[in-house]
Amino acid sequence: MKKWFKIISVILIIGFIGIQFVRPDKKNPVTEKARDITSFVHVPAEVMQVIERSCYDCHSNFTHWPWYSNIAPVSWLVANDVSEGREHMNFSEWDKNNITDQISFLDDICKRVKKGDMPLGKYTILHPDAKLSDADKQLLCKWANAASDSLMGN
Numbered sequence: 001m002k003k004w005f006k007i008i009s010v011i012l013i014i015g016f017i018g019i020q021f022v023r024p025d026k027k028n029p030v031t032e033k034a035r036d037i038t039s040f041v042h043v044p045a046e047v048m049q050v051i052e053r054s055c056y057d058c059h060s061n062f063t064h065w066p067w068y069s070n071i072a073p074v075s076w077l078v079a080n081d082v083s084e085g086r087e088h089m090n091f092s093e094w095d096k097n098n099i100t101d102q103i104s105f106l107d108d109i110c111k112r113v114k115k116g117d118m119p120l121g122k123y124t125i126l127h128p129d130a131k132l133s134d135a136d137k138q139l140l141c142k143w144a145n146a147a148s149d150s151l152m153g154n
Contacts, residue, residue: 020072024079029092031061037094040102041147047139051091054119054130058085061092066126081120099151106148110141 037043043051057063058081069078089105090096097105112118113132124131132140 016072023072024076026063026065026069026075026079026082028063029061031092035093035095037091040094041106041150043147044143047143050132050136050140054132054136056091057127057130058082058119058123059089059091061086061090068126081123103148103151106144106151110144113137113140 033039038048052062063082065078069075086093089108094102109118114137119127119130119132
């Protein structure tokens with residue numbers, strides 16, 4: 001029994017060390033300020049603080065990669081979440097979206113924060129400061145609705 005335990009332990013340790021060489025891409029793309037959401041809609045400072053604190057790690061090109069994002073297999077999960085977040089909506093590349101999509105994203109921001117879908121629960125476990133208070137949610141929704149109205153020309 002002890003022999004099998006040692007063999008399995010050695011295999012697991014070697015496997016864990018081996019997967020550390022499979023690195024996900026964790027580069028933050030260089031971004032021009034002219035492409036950022038702030039070039040298209042007014043974002044008050046207090047709204048920007050909430051967005052940077054609770055959204056930017058997954059929905060911008062300004063991700064802060066924590067220490068645990070260097071350890072596989074967690075690194076793969078973190079990189080995948082960031083990739084999916086940027087693919088869905090990226091505040092740093094707002095110019096890629098037409099007006100209709102921009103309005104849709106702004107509406108979606110309000111819907112998702114009201115429902116508690118964003119930020120993701122698994123993110124707030126390790127980043128408790130990213131949790132949105134009721135005041136944060138109201139602030140984001142008020143801003144998103146006003147920004148959406150301004151893009152529609154209202």
